[in-house]
Amino acid sequence: MESFQNPYGATLNRSQSLMSGLEKTSPTCNKPTHSRSSSTASSRHSRNIKDWEVMDDLQVDVTSGDNPQDLTIPGICEGYLLKRRKWPLKGWHKRYFVLETGILRYSKTQQDVSAHSLNYIFLGKLHGSLDVSLAVMSINKKSNRINLDAGDILYHMKAKSHDLFYIWVTKLSAHRMFKKNEAAQVHNGFLQALSQGTSVSSYQHYQSTTGSYMGEIAAPTLSEFPSVNPGVNGKVSAWLQQTHDPDSCAKELNRCQLDLSELNRLVQRLQSLEGGQQTFTNGELQRIISMQNLSLEKPKKSRSGKIWGHSRTMSRVEALGMLSSSHLNSSSQLGASVPSLPDYVPYIPDYVCSQLSPPTNTSAEGKKIQQDICTVSQRVHTSLKSVHEALAQERQRLQDTYHQSTKLAEVRVHTFMETGLVYNRPMSSRRTPSVTDSAAEYFDANDDVLNGSSSESDESGLSNRTTSNSEPEEGHASATREYRASISKAPNSVVPKNTGRRTTLPAHCPENAHVGLMQILYNNIGKDLSRVSMPAALNEPINLIQRLCEELEYSELLDTANNTQDPYQRMVYIGAFAISGYATAHYRNRYKPFNPLLGETYECLREDKGFRYISEQVCHHPPISACHADSDNFSLWQDQRWKNKFWGKSLEIMPTGIVNVTLPRFGDHYEWNKVVTCVHNVLSQQRYLEHYGEVIIRNLNSNMCTCKITFVKSRYWGSDTNKNEVQGTVLDQTGSVIHRFGGLWHEGIFCDTFPTPQCIWKPNPQPKDYYLYYGFSNFALELNELTPGLKPLLPPTDSRLRPDQRMLEDGRVDDCDKFKEEVEDMQRERRKQLAKKGQEHKPRFFKKAVDSSGRDVYLTNGTYWKFRENPGFANTNNLELW
Numbered sequence: 001m002e003s004f005q006n007p008y009g010a011t012l013n014r015s016q017s018l019m020s021g022l023e024k025t026s027p028t029c030n031k032p033t034h035s036r037s038s039s040t041a042s043s044r045h046s047r048n049i050k051d052w053e054v055m056d057d058l059q060v061d062v063t064s065g066d067n068p069q070d071l072t073i074p075g076i077c078e079g080y081l082l083k084r085r086k087w088p089l090k091g092w093h094k095r096y097f098v099l100e101t102g103i104l105r106y107s108k109t110q111q112d113v114s115a116h117s118l119n120y121i122f123l124g125k126l127h128g129s130l131d132v133s134l135a136v137m138s139i140n141k142k143s144n145r146i147n148l149d150a151g152d153i154l155y156h157m158k159a160k161s162h163d164l165f166y167i168w169v170t171k172l173s174a175h176r177m178f179k180k181n182e183a184a185q186v187h188n189g190f191l192q193a194l195s196q197g198t199s200v201s202s203y204q205h206y207q208s209t210t211g212s213y214m215g216e217i218a219a220p221t222l223s224e225f226p227s228v229n230p231g232v233n234g235k236v237s238a239w240l241q242q243t244h245d246p247d248s249c250a251k252e253l254n255r256c257q258l259d260l261s262e263l264n265r266l267v268q269r270l271q272s273l274e275g276g277q278q279t280f281t282n283g284e285l286q287r288i289i290s291m292q293n294l295s296l297e298k299p300k301k302s303r304s305g306k307i308w309g310h311s312r313t314m315s316r317v318e319a320l321g322m323l324s325s326s327h328l329n330s331s332s333q334l335g336a337s338v339p340s341l342p343d344y345v346p347y348i349p350d351y352v353c354s355q356l357s358p359p360t361n362t363s364a365e366g367k368k369i370q371q372d373i374c375t376v377s378q379r380v381h382t383s384l385k386s387v388h389e390a391l392a393q394e395r396q397r398l399q400d401t402y403h404q405s406t407k408l409a410e411v412r413v414h415t416f417m418e419t420g421l422v423y424n425r426p427m428s429s430r431r432t433p434s435v436t437d438s439a440a441e442y443f444d445a446n447d448d449v450l451n452g453s454s455s456e457s458d459e460s461g462l463s464n465r466t467t468s469n470s471e472p473e474e475g476h477a478s479a480t481r482e483y484r485a486s487i488s489k490a491p492n493s494v495v496p497k498n499t500g501r502r503t504t505l506p507a508h509c510p511e512n513a514h515v516g517l518m519q520i521l522y523n524n525i526g527k528d529l530s531r532v533s534m535p536a537a538l539n540e541p542i543n544l545i546q547r548l549c550e551e552l553e554y555s556e557l558l559d560t561a562n563n564t565q566d567p568y569q570r571m572v573y574i575g576a577f578a579i580s581g582y583a584t585a586h587y588r589n590r591y592k593p594f595n596p597l598l599g600e601t602y603e604c605l606r607e608d609k610g611f612r613y614i615s616e617q618v619c620h621h622p623p624i625s626a627c628h629a630d631s632d633n634f635s636l637w638q639d640q641r642w643k644n645k646f647w648g649k650s651l652e653i654m655p656t657g658i659v660n661v662t663l664p665r666f667g668d669h670y671e672w673n674k675v676v677t678c679v680h681n682v683l684s685q686q687r688y689l690e691h692y693g694e695v696i697i698r699n700l701n702s703n704m705c706t707c708k709i710t711f712v713k714s715r716y717w718g719s720d721t722n723k724n725e726v727q728g729t730v731l732d733q734t735g736s737v738i739h740r741f742g743g744l745w746h747e748g749i750f751c752d753t754f755p756t757p758q759c760i761w762k763p764n765p766q767p768k769d770y771y772l773y774y775g776f777s778n779f780a781l782e783l784n785e786l787t788p789g790l791k792p793l794l795p796p797t798d799s800r801l802r803p804d805q806r807m808l809e810d811g812r813v814d815d816c817d818k819f820k821e822e823v824e825d826m827q828r829e830r831r832k833q834l835a836k837k838g839q840e841h842k843p844r845f846f847k848k849a850v851d852s853s854g855r856d857v858y859l860t861n862g863t864y865w866k867f868r869e870n871p872g873f874a875n876t877n878n879l880e881l882w
């Protein structure tokens, strides 16, 4: 593998194609024991995967650490990129990105950002921020896509052109390198200080020189605070009176302004002195791109007619010559951190070229001007520093006050709830619910979201909406805090004391921290996880078709819905049910359900809950699990298919099936989609699950109301308290909000627009020692129970009879591994036989159909319970799966 010298002096390997790793995975060599998934994966998919490259981690020589260039801060890069929407899964938002000192931030528009300070200030809402050195970076040259996966945060970005893509990749690589060096340096300084037994002053010194950007991630930005209520003038003046010398900041800033005009004059003078004599040496280009501040947007003509950065304009010819492929490919000694782009001569727009010119200073007069620039700059720096300090103090005060006031508000709302002061709102008024004063405070911020726009995107697939992309909103966060407080006060649902079912598993779950998940995942990139066989220690003794049944754990919500006259309130229960299915995921991130075999079935008869459920693995390619449940109060069916994507640190699971529920009493037929589930930090023990996106629930038989539920993506700076947020609204035909509800998907849902505000749903408490039993809930514990009475009634294809799964449940992990392999081999053999005969597998209890929207679906064919009763599965022809 070629190795290069990057602009900062460190040696690194050329980006390594992930696919090359995959290609090596032939059946004979390098194949891990547990990647026996089918090699006939969709060719389209694998072609796409081939185009992705993971940027190698840069090798930083920590020990030498004597290269002063190591800590040169690469120039800022800013401009619009497309950012993939979280919901709907297709389409991209245009977002304005700023990359500065290793931190990538973005907001909605360029106007949200101001560069008129030492650091970038986000005037509008800062949507997100990421330390690029902590992320796995993968790029796709063909589609100009860049992914950054930091485990907790995952950005999918796309450049508008290949040239911009090239610049961004160069910049990102430089900033990653810088950040890594910086971390190494801090680490070194610290170690040195410790080993010398001196105080850590050198470390502190380092911190004070680089402190402006260190730790930025953790510090909340001003935009985090809710907007100020206009009716608080009195409070503001009182506040200002306490502010320490408010005029001094203004004075300093005035002084700065004068100095800045002086600087502007000096810079212009310097430029006119040096005009046009610049040439670039071979290989310097990437260094220049890395080091210069670049604005990748066409400048809007400012008053001075100039854009910031160096303003010498290069001719198109000059630019092309400079950016010829010889500069960009691997022969460049500096072109290390960027993948080579052979046969490609990018056209860098003039307004970017004009910023690329490196500073030069040769003449004596030039030197003098430079000195002046330094002196004035230092003055500006001192002024701004003092302003910065004053503002920091102010921010601290604000922050303290803010925290105090939210605590107060909480207390107030609690009292409001406790005193039972409820408000009645005529439902007929059908307008956005008004809330009482005490609650109004925190709902104000919600309104724009509550009245959110439609989820249609424009033709280009681009959108500037922020209402339905599951990005966090501060207003919601505070609403959720209130809901949460109320939910925790609500009594726990009473778990029936004795269901006669088991309350624990026969054996503890195996320890699996040692299992080399990394190799398995890297070797199966792009493949469905549902096709990848994993070591038994990574499995839970539950099958995916059983796991689907878990979504019925809170079926009483559907019972309630079927007994609720008011269609809007009914919808709230349906919404809560849709959310409740996700609750168990909170405790379930260490193990993966078994992949069902084609033709495997599972039944769940719950007289106590009043429903019966069946499911079958109906298709292998792609894997599809179909299920159907009936009760006096509802019918539910869905077929579940999911795609998954592994981005280096996180695994995204995108289910595509639609859930259907009918309520016999009102003739309602609801249908809704599922959200994305992301397993963050999948390779480490800090693994956790997040759901994000939007669920839209429609009633196909009445357009009276719809429900919109947002699973909010947590913020990077979020404490645990803003994880797992959900917000829902029930809208009438005109789009007005009739109900709103929210909370956390693992803690419960509160609705404050009901005649009596109340907790709609709260998950059952986890059983004792659940951690030792795969994190299962009581309901999950019961799913695989096989009682002597039940055994003869089940078809032999029922998951309860699957030996490998039973072995795992009994704690016989090695036996399970062996048997699992056998079972999977048998399945392959069956498939071969079928293919030989030119036949296709046909599901036994489901039939293929097309739903009202033209989607392929699997519906029950109504035979399961009939066969079970008569003639009984012992007397039918059954598949032999194991």
Ligand SMILES: CC(C)CCC[C@@H](C)[C@H]1CC[C@H]2[C@@H]3CC=C4C[C@@H](O)CC[C@]4(C)[C@H]3CC[C@]12C
Pocket (backbone or CB within 6 Å): 517, 529, 538, 547, 585, 588, 589, 590, 591, 592, 593, 642, 653, 655, 674, 677, 679, 682, 689
């Ligand atoms: C590799 C292993 C050990 C890491 C753990 C992966 C676990 C957390 C993954 C593997 C398969 C995943 C499940 C696959 C499909 C669905 C259906 C979807 O509608 C809800 C999420 C859910 C239920 C996923 C939850 C997370 C899940 C269980």
